[in-house]
Amino acid sequence: MFFKKKKKAHFHGEGLFLFEKVEDAIKAEKVLKSADYMVKLVAPPPTLRKGCDLAVEINLVEQIGIERLFKQKDVDYIEVVPLKGGGELLEVVKVTDFGEAIMVKAGNMKLTFDKNTGIILNASGGGCPDIPYLHAELLDKKLTDAPRPKEIGFTLCALMMDRAFIECLDLWKETKGKQDDAYLWNSSDKGLPADAGRG
Amino acid sequence: MLICGTVPIKDFPLTPGEVKTKRESLIINDLEIPCTQGTAALISAALATTEHLNVPPPQALIVGDNGEGKGSRLLYEYLIKNISELSPAVLVLHYCLPVIGLMKRLCESIEKCSKKPIMIADASSMYVAKAAGLATKFDIFTPDSCEMAFLADPDATHPAYISRHLFDTDITQAAELVTDAYRNKSAARLLLIKGAIDYVVKDGKILDTIVEPDIPELEAIGGTGDTITGMVSAFTYAELELHEAAIIAARANRMAGKYAQATPATRIPEIISQLPTVFEEYLCEWSGVCMV
Numbered sequence: 365m366f367f368k369k370k371k372k373a374h375f376h377g378e379g380l381f382l383f384e385k386v387e388d389a390i391k392a393e394k395v396l397k398s399a400d401y402m403v404k405l406v407a408p409p410p411t412l413r414k415g416c417d418l419a420v421e422i423n424l425v426e427q428i429g430i431e432r433l434f435k436q437k438d439v440d441y442i443e444v445v446p447l448k449g450g451g452e453l454l455e456v457v458k459v460t461d462f463g464e465a466i467m468v469k470a471g472n473m474k475l476t477f478d479k480n481t482g483i484i485l486n487a488s489g490g491g492c493p494d495i496p497y498l499h500a501e502l503l504d505k506k507l508t509d510a511p512r513p514k515e516i517g518f519t520l521c522a523l524m525m526d527r528a529f530i531e532c533l534d535l536w537k538e539t540k541g542k543q544d545d546a547y548l549w550n551s552s553d554k555g556l557p558a559d560a561g562r563g
Numbered sequence: 564m565l566i567c568g569t570v571p572i573k574d575f576p577l578t579p580g581e582v583k584t585k586r587e588s589l590i591i592n593d594l595e596i597p598c599t600q601g602t603a604a605l606i607s608a609a610l611a612t613t614e615h616l617n618v619p620p621p622q623a624l625i626v627g628d629n630g631e632g633k634g635s636r637l638l639y640e641y642l643i644k645n646i647s648e649l650s651p652a653v654l655v656l657h658y659c660l661p662v663i664g665l666m667k668r669l670c671e672s673i674e675k676c677s678k679k680p681i682m683i684a685d686a687s688s689m690y691v692a693k694a695a696g697l698a699t700k701f702d703i704f705t706p707d708s709c710e711m712a713f714l715a716d717p718d719a720t721h722p723a724y725i726s727r728h729l730f731d732t733d734i735t736q737a738a739e740l741v742t743d744a745y746r747n748k749s750a751a752r753l754l755l756i757k758g759a760i761d762y763v764v765k766d767g768k769i770l771d772t773i774v775e776p777d778i779p780e781l782e783a784i785g786g787t788g789d790t791i792t793g794m795v796s797a798f799t800y801a802e803l804e805l806h807e808a809a810i811i812a813a814r815a816n817r818m819a820g821k822y823a824q825a826t827p828a829t830r831i832p833e834i835i836s837q838l839p840t841v842f843e844e845y846l847c848e849w850s851g852v853c854m855v
Binding site: 523 | 569570571599602603631632633658660661662663664667686688689694707710716718722724730731780785788827828
């Protein structure tokens with residue numbers, strides 16, 4: 365008599381959360397499963413091992429939603445690493461100056477703001493389902509008033525948009541500083557008080 | 564033609580059906596979707612194209628998902644169960660949470676279709692097709708330059724993790740990325756690489772490049788990649804050769820940007836609204852498809 369072995373559903377997550385202690389890994393799995401994330405407890409490969417012998421395999425693209433959940437639920441972890449490749453998130457950004465507007469590109473995401481007002485004009489690129497949502501949430505808001513993409517997004521695309529957002533914010537502050545200096549210089553030249561026009 | 568993807572309305576139910584336009588919105592089964600960046604922009608451009616060509620409008624499978632993935636999983640499961648019965652001539656997979664296991668199951672289900680659809684993927688559906696090792700099952704991918712670097716990176720499962728030297732690769736060096744992507748079996752049969760120079764690549768060979776009109780502002784406008792994919796899909800559905808569909812879509816997108824006098828603040832409906840005029844003026848010349 366032959367028993368048919370039940371075919372196990374394979375989970376291909378491509379990312380690992382590493383933990384100091386086994387109990388942290390078990391707590392993490394429980395928290396994630398109760399939030400409907402697809403995850404699996406695994407032994408980390410020797411090359412990636414840090415801390416304990418247990419890791420949680422995740423769908424790597426969901427990294428930032430999971431990190432936010434861990435923060436809310438007090439789950440401690442060491443780091444998250446991709447199962448393949450060098451393991452480094454892309455840090456570099458590229459900047460394009462359109463004259464009145466600046467576009468910052470971080471990975472597959474691009475964010476563009478108005479140089480004079482600091483208002484977000486456009487967001488493009490990316491492919492994860494939170495990107496159209498972030499697009500709607502960010503457009504027409506001032507960089508200083510807009511929510512951080514990584515606080516309201518869930519995926520790696522949102523994380524890349526957050527990188528672009530931070531760079532835009534730095535560039536805007538720099539531009540604004542120069543505009544204020546020019547204004548002050550012009551004001552003192554015209555005999556106006558040095559703080560005229562400051563809110 | 565069946566277009567599948569998510570919209571950024573969390574509770575929008577999984578909805579299959581024919582799509583129509585209503586001013587700047589789309590209507591599917593009496594439900595309204597704003598025409599924003601993403602799958603809505605893709606569908607709108609596809610509709611503008613099918614209307615001009617006088618072919619049946621696209622069918623769509625839409626679900627709400629703000630990134631949490633629940634809607635995406637419903638969409639995958641629906642397709643896995645029903646795709647052999649639906650058996651579309653062209654299947655377009657777009658914004659959807661990338662889940663490798665579900666994409667593998669979907670491709671297994673597609674094998675059961677009486678006739679394999681022409682398969683087109685963009686956005687995260689392209690990411691997951693590559694990450695799952697299923698890129699060669701697809702007929703068309705439409706990456707931008709960063710996504711092309713992702714296809715060329717044998718290890719990356721998402722563009723956020725590509726090697727820096729690949730991210731730094733200039734678009735003028737696309738040929739190297741193309742060679743790597745095809746060697747790694749990470750490319751579809753045809754690639755339309757969107758950028759300052761658009762490349763049309765078939766089976767690893769660059770067939771054409773499109774550079775005019777040069778509208779750099781298009782890169783900043785959310786949805787301009789989606790509109791290209793929508794047009795490629797519709798032209799393919801209208802039985803143009805894949806490379807012809809890609810070349811015309813790239814040209815039309817640039818020309819629509821020119822007509823809209825695109826700036827970095829332009830919104831995607833302004834580009835889409837120019838497509839009928841562009842088709843009217845140029846399609847016959849570009850394709851030999853002349854409407855009388």
